[in-house]
Amino acid sequence: MTPEQRIEELGLTLPAPVTPLASYVPTARTGDLVYTSGQVPMLEGKLHQTGKLGVDLGVDEGRAQARICVLNALAALKAEVGELSRVRRIVKVVVFVASAPDFIEQPQVANGASDLLAEVFGEQGKHARSAVGVAALPLDAPVEVELIAEVA
Amino acid sequence: MTPEQRIEELGLTLPAPVTPLASYVPTARTGDLVYTSGQVPMLEGKLHQTGKLGVDLGVDEGRAQARICVLNALAALKAEVGELSRVRRIVKVVVFVASAPDFIEQPQVANGASDLLAEVFGEQGKHARSAVGVAALPLDAPVEVELIAEVA
Amino acid sequence: MTPEQRIEELGLTLPAPVTPLASYVPTARTGDLVYTSGQVPMLEGKLHQTGKLGVDLGVDEGRAQARICVLNALAALKAEVGELSRVRRIVKVVVFVASAPDFIEQPQVANGASDLLAEVFGEQGKHARSAVGVAALPLDAPVEVELIAEVA
Numbered sequence: 074m075t076p077e078q079r080i081e082e083l084g085l086t087l088p089a090p091v092t093p094l095a096s097y098v099p100t101a102r103t104g105d106l107v108y109t110s111g112q113v114p115m116l117e118g119k120l121h122q123t124g125k126l127g128v129d130l131g132v133d134e135g136r137a138q139a140r141i142c143v144l145n146a147l148a149a150l151k152a153e154v155g156e157l158s159r160v161r162r163i164v165k166v167v168v169f170v171a172s173a174p175d176f177i178e179q180p181q182v183a184n185g186a187s188d189l190l191a192e193v194f195g196e197q198g199k200h201a202r203s204a205v206g207v208a209a210l211p212l213d214a215p216v217e218v219e220l221i222a223e224v225a
Numbered sequence: 226m227t228p229e230q231r232i233e234e235l236g237l238t239l240p241a242p243v244t245p246l247a248s249y250v251p252t253a254r255t256g257d258l259v260y261t262s263g264q265v266p267m268l269e270g271k272l273h274q275t276g277k278l279g280v281d282l283g284v285d286e287g288r289a290q291a292r293i294c295v296l297n298a299l300a301a302l303k304a305e306v307g308e309l310s311r312v313r314r315i316v317k318v319v320v321f322v323a324s325a326p327d328f329i330e331q332p333q334v335a336n337g338a339s340d341l342l343a344e345v346f347g348e349q350g351k352h353a354r355s356a357v358g359v360a361a362l363p364l365d366a367p368v369e370v371e372l373i374a375e376v377a
Numbered sequence: 378m379t380p381e382q383r384i385e386e387l388g389l390t391l392p393a394p395v396t397p398l399a400s401y402v403p404t405a406r407t408g409d410l411v412y413t414s415g416q417v418p419m420l421e422g423k424l425h426q427t428g429k430l431g432v433d434l435g436v437d438e439g440r441a442q443a444r445i446c447v448l449n450a451l452a453a454l455k456a457e458v459g460e461l462s463r464v465r466r467i468v469k470v471v472v473f474v475a476s477a478p479d480f481i482e483q484p485q486v487a488n489g490a491s492d493l494l495a496e497v498f499g500e501q502g503k504h505a506r507s508a509v510g511v512a513a514l515p516l517d518a519p520v521e522v523e524l525i526a527e528v529a
Contacts, residue, residue, distance in 0.1 A: 095336050096343035097354040101316045103258065103375045106407065108317045111355030125326070164405045165412045169357045174429070177517045184399050191400035202401040203415030203523045205473045206513035209358035213329045219355045223407045247488050248495035249506040253468045255410065255527045260469045263507030277478070321509045361510035365481045371507045 076157035076193045080147070083192060088145055090152040091115050099149035105161075107222045109149050111169070113214035114141035123213040126206070127176025130215050139168060139185030142218035147193070154224050163190050163200040165221040171214065172206030179204040186218050228309035228345045232299070235344060240297055242304040243267050251301035257313075259374045261301050263321070265366035266293035275365040278358070279328025282367050291320060291337030294370035299345070306376050314375040315342050315352040321369040324358030331356040338370050380461035380497045384451070387496060392449055394456040395419050403453035409465075411526045413453050415473070417518035418445035427517040430510070431480025434519050443472060443489030446522035451497070458528050467494050467504040469525040475518065476510030483508040490522050 080087060090099055093110065101108050114121045126135045151157050168183035170176075183204035190198035200220070210217050232239060242251055245262065252261050266273045278287045303309050320335035322328075335356035342350035352372070362369050384391060394403055397414065405412050418425045430439045455461050472487035474480075487508035494502035504524070514521050 093354075095332065096339040096351060097318070098351045099353070101314065101351070101353040103314060103316045103373075104256075104408075108353040108373075110353045111357070162405065162407060164407045166401070167355075169355070171358075172513045174360075174512055177513055177515060179513070180399065180515045187400040199400060199402045199405070201403070201405040201412040201414045201523075202397075203471075203473070203521065204515055205415070205511050205521060206475075206515075207357050208326055208360045208478075208512045209324045209329055209331070211329060211332045211356055211358075217355065217357060219353075221407075221412075245506075247484065248491040248503060249470070250503045251505070253466065253503070253505040255466060255468045255525075256408075260505040260525075262505045263509070319507075321507075323510075359509050360478055360512045361476045361481055361483070363481060363484045363508055363510075369507065369509060371505075 079193050087148045090148045100153040105223050107153050109146045109220050111217040111219045112142045112145040113217050114138040125171045127173030132178050132181045135182035136185030138216045140189050143186045143189045146220050159224045160222050161225050162223040163198050164223050166200045166202045167219050168204045169207045169217040171210045179206050231345050239300045242300045252305040257375050259305050261298045261372050263369040263371045264294045264297040265369050266290040277323045279325030284330050284333045287334035288337030290368045292341045295338045295341045298372050311376045312374050313377050315350050316375050317373040318352045318354045319371050320356045321359045323362045323367050331358050383497050391452045394452045404457040409527050411457050413450045413524050415521040415523045416446045416449040417521050418442040429475045431477030436482050436485045439486035440489030442520045444493045447490045447493045450524050463528045464526050465529050466527040467502050468527050470504045470506045471523050472508045473511045473521040475514045483510050
């Protein structure tokens with residue numbers, strides 16, 4: 074089964090890649106590595122939720138937002154490499170969680186990103202990860218995810 | 226025109242590279258990639274502005290600070306590779322913006338970094354980017370920029 | 378002297394690598410690069426200290442926590458490559474410091490990480506670095522450190 078088929082089987086849809094309105098691009102490739110820009114939870118042209126964990130969103134909601142961020146990252150990655158089966162490994166993921174100062178469950182939120190990558194890519198989806206709580210994110214996004222993929 | 230000539234044409238000057246007073250270095254190269262340390266807006270030996278976006282600085286001021294961070298990153302990069310024409314691609318940029326909890330215009334601030342890279346390097350300056358709002362930065366800097374460049 | 382011998386000579390002990398209970402892994406290798414997951418100051422199965430710099434911990438305490446984070450990163454790296462003498466270079470380190478909004482001494486905290494890497498690896502331990510102050514970290518950790526190593 075291809076990653077695209079697994080995404081469909083999970084009942085999910087790859088969104089159209091979001092085109093940044095600026096002097097940067099959704100992905101940049103160097104050698105076998107593709108770096109994605111930080112992805113916020115855009116769904117049908119707008120953020121699915123806004124606000125901070127520990128104030129406006131609970132852990133389950135945050136996890137769902139992290140999942141949407143990954144879908145956007147995969148859409149960007151697919152636009153770069155054509156087919157997601159060209160992904161040999163998800164190498165690194167950073168999950169930035171907009172957090173109230175007393176919110177410390179960033180790993181549980183970040184699992185929304187990590188679990189989806191494992192569901193889509195299996196063992197090749199297992200990555201090194203950092204999860205951190207930040208003061209605020211673009212457009213009041215609750216989560217932002219960037220990743221590095223090794224591709225064939 | 227070389228990147229150095231474009232910098233001059235923009236009316237800008239590459240600063241002397243800032244030497245960290247610690248066990249780290251301004252840049253590290255591995256293969257074709259050069260990683261810069263995080264750069265704060267040092268100008269003539271001190272921070273050009275201090276404080277947080279949404280409290281002490283507005284978006285336009287933040288954007289100007291991001292631009293100065295990039296000049297420092299380019300100075301470090303030049304010290305590593307000799308001539309900026311050896312840069313084949315700016316691959317990845319992370320812009321950390323010291324932000325009040327309700328400041329959500331990190332992308333507009335980060336554009337100061339991205340736009341300057343596009344002005345200096347053209348298409349090769351277009352990079353993947355993450356912009357995040359953080360609680361505080363070294364020396365009360367309003368912005369910190371790190372980048373990865375692919376070099377020849 | 379091997380890096381492991383230097384660690385012993387410093388009176389330190391490499392901990393058992395922490396196994397993430399999730400869909401991510403402690404390290405991921407691509408080509409000659411090993412990326413570690415973000416490491417918090419786990420010591421004998423629990424965080425050595427919790428809280429934020431500028432509220433609960435002073436600079437010296439933060440520096441000590443950053444040092445423990447690096448020990449955990451080195452344990453993860455050793456598990457990936459077998460012997461730390463296979464490390465050719467520490468390329469990049471990011472130090473996330475859980476910070477009160479007015480705490481701006483992230484570099485001094487991060488020196489705990491950078492200095493230990495220089496003590497263990499000598500010149501090969503000198504890396505590019507970013508140090509940033511974040512709103513909150515997993516499990517209320519005061520510091521989180523991720524690194525990239527070039528290995529043989």
